[in-house]
Amino acid sequence: MENQRIRNGRVTIHDVAAAAGVSISTASKALNNTGRMGDDTRERVKRVATEIGFRPNALAKGLLSNRSFTIGLLTNDTYGRFTLPVMAGITEALVDHGVSVFLCTIEDDPALGKVHVDAMLDKSVDGIIASGKRIDRRLPVDLSHLPVPVVYAFTEGTPGSVTFCADDFQGATLAVEWLMGLGRRRIAHITGPESFVSVRERARAYRSLVGDTLPVLYGTWSEAWGHEAVAKLWGTPGPKPDGIFCGNDQIARAVVDALRERDVRVPQDVSVVGFDNWEIVAAQTRPPLTTVDMNLKALGREAGLTVLALAEGRAVEPGIRTLPCELVVRQSCGGNPDH
Amino acid sequence: MENQRIRNGRVTIHDVAAAAGVSISTASKALNNTGRMGDDTRERVKRVATEIGFRPNALAKGLLSNRSFTIGLLTNDTYGRFTLPVMAGITEALVDHGVSVFLCTIEDDPALGKVHVDAMLDKSVDGIIASGKRIDRRLPVDLSHLPVPVVYAFTEGTPGSVTFCADDFQGATLAVEWLMGLGRRRIAHITGPESFVSVRERARAYRSLVGDTLPVLYGTWSEAWGHEAVAKLWGTPGPKPDGIFCGNDQIARAVVDALRERDVRVPQDVSVVGFDNWEIVAAQTRPPLTTVDMNLKALGREAGLTVLALAEGRAVEPGIRTLPCELVVRQSCGGNPDH
DNA sequence: CTGAAAGCGCTTACAG
């Protein structure tokens, strides 16, 4: 009685229509809450649809509406240290809208980037979010003339695009003010390469609060540099810092280790604060790090909602949107963990 | 002359047909290398297609063939520590086949898992790869009666499924034999919770080579445990180990740190080998860790090709496929880095 | 060797 269309096992709208005793047009309208029909009809169709387990074929819908309910996340962050939180935020924001996310990790290879972008365009993605490892570098692929909306998150966007990034200045301010609030007066800043915009922004915030009695120590994003920097600070005569603001958690971890090796107590003698809230580093440090969280998940959430808005044709103001950071208090500073 | 179909900017097969002066059927057959026609016609159609930038709409193709050229990767590994390498392998293997990958990170939430699986099925994914954090736990979602093929990689599969995992026994053997080859005779094993199959397998390999003069130290996957274990071993009188095989890199890192704090030299006095080759830990340890790599990328590659084979209807032998591990030699053991 | 027609699963004017 109803098995004339069991083609590949999937229940189609024809099955719903047959089972509800209406035409497929009516079935469609009932399910989409469009058209005009008796409430009883609409309800019956809906009930029947759930009963026989109807799920509309997204491919067919997409062919009509030119919307596929998929978006692509393009990144060159192989480790996923920054991209994974961003991805989590995107997914969280979009799963309720039925949108699934393609993840494409391109190394720094333009050809590979193009292959992935083309593969996504072939699938009619509704939009693309570009992400990366730093906010002052572009991905090795040009996304400026694509037939779908593009949003940038934690990577440099093209002029006129929508770009989301964390507020480095505000985050650094949070960290230094926290140290000052704990009574620290000689606060050092050990950080990454000066070529990073983030590094310069954080240093600028540090300077604006601490003044320039102490030099900013620029280096690499490595534990080795953290050790070296501590050796520098403690190897010269004169008063030592009682607070250290580090450019990332790896440096902070090394700083804490290096201080322990010199029998300097953290946090009693020196308070240390990190940046990134990279759990795996921050939580394993002894003592665990108080550090700045860039709220990358929130950033992903915003980027997801924005690309969705653009896909739906809603207007979005272009420009750089800066989201605030947050201080995560653990034990490396002492002080009241209840903020 | 050719702009009657500029609907949403996309070039369709109609445009190709018109531009080449053939019917759309012929155009389709020319582009797909099917049907019979003059070589000149076929070539002309192809040339015209590239010239006007034709890219077939994957949604339309999918509607016909019931293949979407997408697959889903489902995981509960939020950090991506295991899933990201697996994902990289999958992508590497499938991008040449035009397949894009949906990444769905479900926490350990069954409801969320179902939402993601349904979203993927709606999009007619050609298959699903399930991945996780350990090989003896299932994802919190039942994938056994899905209308698409499912392959498991680094997570427990259902009976009768295809499952890929690393060879823990062989990997551990590699590590211990390396220590023995360096002349180490009192080799300890500090590892994770005995409840993990991987832990038991690795311990079994260790036992089979070292015998049972020394106890296996089971603990947690943390640096804290590494420190504690060293304190145990060095805190009791009697001969000390000259080699330590650690259950993962975090423990190994802590062991190296703890030994340094006791002025035991690594690798001169004690050789330490880790497990996982988790770059961010292994490379930052002082000295960098010699460690076992589970080849998760290769695992992903195999899983990707297998799910593709199943999607294309090719027969695949069910069962557990074990892939060999590999030793990555750095400096924590001494010995010849040229293996 | 080539093309007209039917159809994949759905939606949306348009008639009744």
Added chain:
DNA sequence: CTGAAAGCGCTTACAG
């Protein structure tokens, strides 16, 4: 209030 028809972009028997 409901349904027949056309169409999204493609492929694939089937005729010629």
